[in-house]
Amino acid sequence: MKKYNLIEACKKIYTLGLNKGSSGNISQRIDDDKFLITSSGCSFESLEEKDIVTMAINGKIMNGETPSSEWKIHCDLYKKRADIQSIVHTHSKYACVLACLHKELPAFHYMVAVAGGENVRCCPYALFGTQELSNNVVKAMENRSACLMANHGLVVGSSKLAHSIYIAEEIESLCEQYVNALAIGEVMLLTKEQMQDVLEKFKNYGTLRKEGNG
Numbered sequence: 001m002k003k004y005n006l007i008e009a010c011k012k013i014y015t016l017g018l019n020k021g022s023s024g025n026i027s028q029r030i031d032d033d034k035f036l037i038t039s040s041g042c043s044f045e046s047l048e049e050k051d052i053v054t055m056a057i058n059g060k061i062m063n064g065e066t067p068s069s070e071w072k073i074h075c076d077l078y079k080k081r082a083d084i085q086s087i088v089h090t091h092s093k094y095a096c097v098l099a100c101l102h103k104e105l106p107a108f109h110y111m112v113a114v115a116g117g118e119n120v121r122c123c124p125y126a127l128f129g130t131q132e133l134s135n136n137v138v139k140a141m142e143n144r145s146a147c148l149m150a151n152h153g154l155v156v157g158s159s160k161l162a163h164s165i166y167i168a169e170e171i172e173s174l175c176e177q178y179v180n181a182l183a184i185g186e187v188m189l190l191t192k193e194q195m196q197d198v199l200e201k202f203k204n205y206g207t208l209r210k211e212g213n214g
């Protein structure tokens with residue numbers, strides 16, 4: 001899989017249509033207690049070196065300008081989750097549609113397991129940039145690599161930046177499918193056992209660590 005730096009990753013996310021304007025932010029851990037994060041209000045389309053901020057996980061700015069307003073989420077996830085090395089936050093269209101309904105992404109399709117469990121939870125609403133929102137996200141991401149944020153968007157955290165982008169793209173696509181299915185009728189869900197089988201199979205394929213299967 002391609003190894004992305006932050007600038008390439010922002011351009012990829014922009015090209016995929018996952019973030020527009022100056023919405024969303026991403027980060028990459030560079031040490032146990034340090035990470036790089038996109039700056040406040042930067043454009044994903046034309047990110048430059050000057051738009052990257054180095055932060056300590058205690059919240060101290062080590063280099064660069066003002067970090068994204070959601071830096072607390074990044075600090076807290078890196079503090080609490082040793083397995084997370086990169087974080088992608090988007091306001092992608094269908095993830096937002098579902099998040100505005102305060103609905104989780106349930107086991108309506110086997111690929112929901114790409115986030116590490118039988119569902120992708122939706123955390124309660126809190127004002128952007130607050131400790132309350134960060135706490136809500138950390139809780140909703142327990143045993144998962146992603147969660148929806150009510151009336152806001154999507155957060156993904158995984159071992160590699162390319163994998164976090166892959167999960168964000170996959171979840172956006174699943175949200176689109178689920179929203180469309182909901183509009184037509186009753187969506188048939190997979191059982192806990194069926195999703196457990198998928199999660200086991202994904203472990204063998206390495207889908208939860210690398211890029212997806214067919």
Ligand SMILES: [Zn+2]
Binds near residue numbers: 070090091153
């Ligand atoms: Zn946001």
